[in-house]
Amino acid sequence: MADGPWYWCLDHEAVEPVDGCPNDRRLGPYETREEAQDAIARARARTEQQDAIDREWSGED
Template sequence: MLSSDWYYCLDHHTVEPYEGCRSASRLGPYRTIDEAWAALARVAERNEAWDHDPRFVDDAEADDSKPDDERSDWGPFGG
């Protein structure tokens, strides 16, 4: 039986079916072999977008005088 899911293995730098290396060592699943081969490019694109997303840019004017647990805006969802 052929797998319909493909993964990019970070240990071996290759594409493999579900029956491959452990999940912690690979990216996916992807629907096609070509999508799996493009996994690292997709990661790079997402990292670039994340680095320039205004929601995640550190604010130089943030109140860093108090520890996080004493700041009024501290928490997993902001304040």
């Protein structure tokens, strides 16, 4: 198996090596394949957390 860096491809919803899709269509780089695999879940969790902060700040909650 090739060494990193690894990326999460937004188009293919899969982990890719450095020779993958263009960088504007993926998240990363990550040191390990496992980190790349979890990238979208971490991004979603951060977005949800920030959305909650924004709602609280604007008085929606």
